[in-house]
Amino acid sequence: MSAGTPKSLPSSGQKSIQDISHPLSAEESVLTPSPDVGNTTSSLGEKDLSLPNGTPVGTSSPGSSSSLLNRLQLDDDLDGETHDLFVSVDDPKKHVSTMETYITYRVTTKTSRTEFDLPEYSLRRRYQDFDWLRNKLEESQPTHLIPPLPEKFVMKGVVDRFSEEFVETRRKALDKFLKRVADHPVLSFNENFNVFLTAKDLNSYKKQGLTLLTKMGESVKYVTGGYKLRARPLEFAAMGDYLDIFTQKLGTIDRIAQRIIKEQSEYLVELREYSPVYSSWAGCEGELQKPLEGVSSCISSCSSALDELTEDMSEDFLPVLREYVLYIESMKNVLKKRDQVQAEYEAKLEAVVIRKDERSGVPADVEKCQDRVECFNADLKADWDRWQNNKRQDFRQLLTGTADRNIQYYEKVGHCELPVGVDLSVTVPLIVSLSLHYSALQPGSPLFHYYRRNQTSKVRQTESRNTGYEGLSFFSQNTD
Amino acid sequence: MADSGGPETAQLSSNDSKGEVGDVIPEEARSLLRKMEISVAEVEKRTGKNAVNMLETYTVYLIETRRVDSSAENQNFSPDSLWRRYSEFELLRNYLLVTYPFVIVPPLPEKRAEFVWHKLSADNMDPDFVERRRIGLENFLLRVASHPILSNDKIFYDFLTEENGWKEAVMETGFQPKADSRLKALNATFRVKNPDKRFTELKHYSDELQSVTSQLLRVRARVADRLYGVYKVHGNYGRVFSEWSAIEREMGDGLQSAGHHMDAYAASIDDILEEEENYADQLKEYLFYAEALKAVCRKHELLQYELETAAQDLMSKKQQREELVSGTVRTFSLKGMTSKLFGQETPEQREAKMRVLEEQIQEGEELVQEKKTECDEYVRNAWSDMERFKVQKDRDLREAMISYAVMQISLCKKGIQVWTNAKECFSKM
Numbered sequence: 073m074s075a076g077t078p079k080s081l082p083s084s085g086q087k088s089i090q091d092i093s094h095p096l097s098a099e100e101s102v103l104t105p106s107p108d109v110g111n112t113t114s115s116l117g118e119k120d121l122s123l124p125n126g127t128p129v130g131t132s133s134p135g136s137s138s139s140l141l142n143r144l145q146l147d148d149d150l151d152g153e154t155h156d157l158f159v160s161v162d163d164p165k166k167h168v169s170t171m172e173t174y175i176t177y178r179v180t181t182k183t184s185r186t187e188f189d190l191p192e193y194s195l196r197r198r199y200q201d202f203d204w205l206r207n208k209l210e211e212s213q214p215t216h217l218i219p220p221l222p223e224k225f226v227m228k229g230v231v232d233r234f235s236e237e238f239v240e241t242r243r244k245a246l247d248k249f250l251k252r253v254a255d256h257p258v259l260s261f262n263e264n265f266n267v268f269l270t271a272k273d274l275n276s277y278k279k280q281g282l283t284l285l286t287k288m289g290e291s292v293k294y295v296t297g298g299y300k301l302r303a304r305p306l307e308f309a310a311m312g313d314y315l316d317i318f319t320q321k322l323g324t325i326d327r328i329a330q331r332i333i334k335e336q337s338e339y340l341v342e343l344r345e346y347s348p349v350y351s352s353w354a355g356c357e358g359e360l361q362k363p364l365e366g367v368s369s370c371i372s373s374c375s376s377a378l379d380e381l382t383e384d385m386s387e388d389f390l391p392v393l394r395e396y397v398l399y400i401e402s403m404k405n406v407l408k409k410r411d412q413v414q415a416e417y418e419a420k421l422e423a424v425v426i427r428k429d430e431r432s433g434v435p436a437d438v439e440k441c442q443d444r445v446e447c448f449n450a451d452l453k454a455d456w457d458r459w460q461n462n463k464r465q466d467f468r469q470l471l472t473g474t475a476d477r478n479i480q481y482y483e484k485v486g487h488c489e490l491p492v493g494v495d496l497s498v499t500v501p502l503i504v505s506l507s508l509h510y511s512a513l514q515p516g517s518p519l520f521h522y523y524r525r526n527q528t529s530k531v532r533q534t535e536s537r538n539t540g541y542e543g544l545s546f547f548s549q550n551t552d
Numbered sequence: 553m554a555d556s557g558g559p560e561t562a563q564l565s566s567n568d569s570k571g572e573v574g575d576v577i578p579e580e581a582r583s584l585l586r587k588m589e590i591s592v593a594e595v596e597k598r599t600g601k602n603a604v605n606m607l608e609t610y611t612v613y614l615i616e617t618r619r620v621d622s623s624a625e626n627q628n629f630s631p632d633s634l635w636r637r638y639s640e641f642e643l644l645r646n647y648l649l650v651t652y653p654f655v656i657v658p659p660l661p662e663k664r665a666e667f668v669w670h671k672l673s674a675d676n677m678d679p680d681f682v683e684r685r686r687i688g689l690e691n692f693l694l695r696v697a698s699h700p701i702l703s704n705d706k707i708f709y710d711f712l713t714e715e716n717g718w719k720e721a722v723m724e725t726g727f728q729p730k731a732d733s734r735l736k737a738l739n740a741t742f743r744v745k746n747p748d749k750r751f752t753e754l755k756h757y758s759d760e761l762q763s764v765t766s767q768l769l770r771v772r773a774r775v776a777d778r779l780y781g782v783y784k785v786h787g788n789y790g791r792v793f794s795e796w797s798a799i800e801r802e803m804g805d806g807l808q809s810a811g812h813h814m815d816a817y818a819a820s821i822d823d824i825l826e827e828e829e830n831y832a833d834q835l836k837e838y839l840f841y842a843e844a845l846k847a848v849c850r851k852h853e854l855l856q857y858e859l860e861t862a863a864q865d866l867m868s869k870k871q872q873r874e875e876l877v878s879g880t881v882r883t884f885s886l887k888g889m890t891s892k893l894f895g896q897e898t899p900e901q902r903e904a905k906m907r908v909l910e911e912q913i914q915e916g917e918e919l920v921q922e923k924k925t926e927c928d929e930y931v932r933n934a935w936s937d938m939e940r941f942k943v944q945k946d947r948d949l950r951e952a953m954i955s956y957a958v959m960q961i962s963l964c965k966k967g968i969q970v971w972t973n974a975k976e977c978f979s980k981m
Contacts, residue, residue, distance in 0.1 A: 314799055324788075331785050338781070339781070341778075342778050345771050346771045349768045353764040353765075353768065358946075360949055363953040367957065464981060471974075472979050475974050482964040482965075482971070486965065486968070
């Protein structure tokens with residue numbers, strides 16, 4: 073059966089976009105907004121989204137004062153790619169109107185690309201704008217992995233949508249989202265992305281319902297899911313398996329982290345009750361007052377350090393995990409779509425073979441299917457490698473950040489003033505010298521007991537007790 | 553009273569509070585401890601028949617004593633040893649309480665594990681509990697042996713050295729009935745007219761100390777419990793990192809080794825909390841010491857009350873004599889009334905009455921004198937022991953706070969170590 077030689081398509085991956093031509097680029101009928109649109113929007117009353125309708129609450133995030141350097145930070149692991157597009161999200165502001173209250177973020181763009189009219193843009197966007205962008209990207213670039221957005225829905229009673237912490241967490245995630253898109257060799261050239269970054273009046277743009285689909289997007293859009301896949305190529309099967317297991321592990325880590333936060337909070341509650349007892353004891357003592365007050369203040373400082381640690385974990389650690397879970401979900405959908413595209417191709421191909429057409433060559437639509445398959449595979453493979461790299465970076469950063477925070481916590485607690493102003497360098501050698509004359513030690517002295525305990529070397533069997541914290545609840549029943 | 557020798561009033565020098573051991577050997581060390589090394593070296597479980605002829609398992613402790621001659625450094629006398637049960641320690645302590653009521657008698661370690669945090673077994677047979685009790689009993693013996701008065705007691709000496717017949721000897725001192733009446737007296741309510749301010753203050757202090765240490769112990773147990781939870785949950789990271797590393801290529805090694813560090817972190821809490829138990833034991837000792845302090849104050853109150861009662865009685869007797877002499881009836885008495893009604897009594901009758909009264913007054917004066925001496929002596933002895941106790945308490949608790957701080961710092965150092973190691977692994981991912 074001769075299906076004709078498939079065109080060997082270059083991968084649209086690592087190489088700079090200028091070097092390779094997209095197989096379909098020649099036929100790409102990208103709907104560019106006419107130059108009039110730009111003027112139209114401006115004539116539509118300069119609806120500058122940076123002007124709040126209501127009272128802006130000065131919730132400017134620390135990121136708003138981010139230096140230029142921040143925005144110009146180069147991704148040093150993506151070799152060979154030129155970075156000529158820099159985006160950032162900062163300066164959240166609250167807008168109060170009669171209809172609703174919402175937050176906007178300042179989106180800043182700096183670029184040397186010719187696709188952009190100006191070298192710099194600064195606009196305000198709200199979450200639903202980002203959501204719109206993502207949907208458009210998914211629609212128009214179905215063969216690519218689109219980065220995730222922070223969670224859309226928040227339970228109104230449970231989470232304060234306008235709290236500084238929530239807004240900051242969201243801002244960070246939105247910033248990451250845009251940066252990932254901007255770094256992507258294909259997505260960053262997407263017209264919708266361009267519009268998002270540059271259009272003064274995004275709303276009217278949305279209303280105009282211009283769908284800026286790529287040709288690929290166009291063609292994949294109409295692939296039906298009716299065909300059954302024969303054989304998933306190994307590498308894509310491997311991707312699917314990996315994502316399944318990875319998602320599972322992320323879920324476990326999320327549960328563990330939540331449990332740690334809970335235990336730490338409960339520990340904090342007890343600590344807060346602990347410190348005052350020492351204080352009240354100090355109140356009825358004379359000579360002991362100072363050491364007791366010292367211990368009390370040590371415990372207090374431990375409390376505040378712990379509070380900080382727990383908060384940080386909640387704000388920085390958990391959201392990233394959840395983001396990745398969402399990311400993986402969307403990736404699995406892309407994989408599914410790829411399967412569908414391949415299935416359709418195989419089915420159509422088989423139909424041709426069965427018909428045993430005398431005509432040589434492959435009918436055009438089968439060839440189109442083949443193109444789609446190969447294109448999809450190439451795009452996906454390239455994006456997968458890129459994703460793996462980013463994932464590695466992200467988790468490295470996330471976990472080292474967690475380790476750092478814990479180190480800082482212990483450093484804070486350990487540096488609290490020694491309650492009795494005793495120089496530790498004196499106490500330790502004291503123990504050693506005392507070991508020679510332990511009988512001179514006062515019974516009841518803790519140092520005495522320290523020595524005595526070490527002298528009578530009793531091998532105590534510490535049976536491994538089932539502590540009940542080896543949370544079987546963390547781990548799913550079937551761990552494959 | 554058993555042969556206790558003369559009470560030595562231990563006036564301790566003030567530099568002792570610095571705790572510079574080795575420089576100043578306090579008076580206490582002149583006592584028994586100077587001459588002999590004492591230790592509770594071992595613990596064993598025994599089974600035997602008890603009083604109601606039933607089989608029971610109990611624990612015995614090996615008391616080792618060794619003569620120490622301070623002149624010859626390396627003299628190796630082989631130690632003497634005997635086995636004692638906890639109940640015998642209790643017997644000894646009760647004897648001391650009755651025999652030396654003005655002494656703040658060192659407490660025994662608790663009979664049952666209290667203030668436990670929930671993972672620690674509350675079982676008396678738990679090896680860690682038994683070990684801590686061994687240390688507690690040794691501490692008790694050492695405290696008694698270093699007390700200027702208690703250390704000279706023969707019964708105490710026999711406890712350490714005479715395995716057989718000790719129980720009988722204690723009982724023969726006749727302390728048991730005194731122990732019962734002591735308990736009754738401690739719980740009785742009576743009002744003292746002129747309380748000694750110092751003792752009243754001390755009694756208040758002992759109440760406060762009791763309440764604050766028991767509160768502290770309770771909260772500490774809860775804190776320990778929570779801390780345990782935090783550490784142990786981290787252990788789960790070890791497992792999930794290990795599983796995750798299996799599907800990773802470049803990240804695998806870093807994750808795997810980081811996971812090991814998380815396991816180590818989770819395991820480290822066991823030792824940390826066990827060490828903290830020793831701190832809790834030190835607090836417990838002073839919780840029980842507070843009780844002993846209160847008992848000494850109460851005994852003083854009782855003596856004071858008895859003195860006041862005796863003085864009161866004497867005064868009324870003297871007044872009666874006055875009336876008899878002057879013939880006036882200042883106070884109402886039935887005799888007075890009857891004599892008014894039925895006529896004066898005969899001189900012979902009056903003289904008889906006088907004689908009786910004089911006798912009673914004589915006895916009363918002797919009693920008051922006796923009580924006064926007893927009270928004064930008690931005050932002197934008790935006060936000196938309280939001063940000794942105060943110095944000891946301040947020193948011990950200060951050191952306990954230091955050791956607590958040292959433990960916390962060590963905990964932090966360990967934490968930093970583990971997380972630094974983990975961070976290194978993560979950075980290699």
